[in-house]
Amino acid sequence: MDLPLLVVIVLVTAAVLAAGVTFTLRGFKATPARANGAEEDGGHQADAPHAASSRHDQATTELLRSFFDGRECAICKQPIPPVNRTGLKPGLLNPSTHEAHSWDEIPNVNLSSALQTQLPICSGCLVAESFRQRFPDLVVDRDRSLRNAPSH
Secondary structure, rough: OOHHHHHHHHHHHHHHHHHHHHHHHHHHHHHHHHHHHHHHHOHHHHHHHOOOOOOOOOHHHHHHHHHHOOOOOOOOOOEEEOOOOOOOOOOOEOOOOOOEEEEEHHHOOOOHHHHHEEEOOOHHHHHHHHHHHHOOOHOOOHHHHHHOOOOO
């Protein structure tokens, strides 16, 4: 009697695991389809509040990649890593207003003037500057010279 019960438990467990894996894989496959659907619709879904910022066409993306290639960050002075398809992307810093603009916020219309007048910043500094802009009351600037001071 114990053997059939054990077989039933193993089969039910296997079915539950298979269903979980199937639903997980369906979710991963649906995510890029939804993102591509917004672009294929002519950008009509980009106006939705949950949609990402405007995306650039292939030519604009290549122009931005070549602009950031080999540059150093205007804030941390570190080389900006190559731009990949996924992951964080660099941005631009307006030197007069200190406003940071992410990769997706750079308008196609003003692209050439923006690249001439604004400074490149790495993704880490972009995140920090964006946080500084949105929550200025939560940011504390510390004197960096204190880091190198001998401890007591």
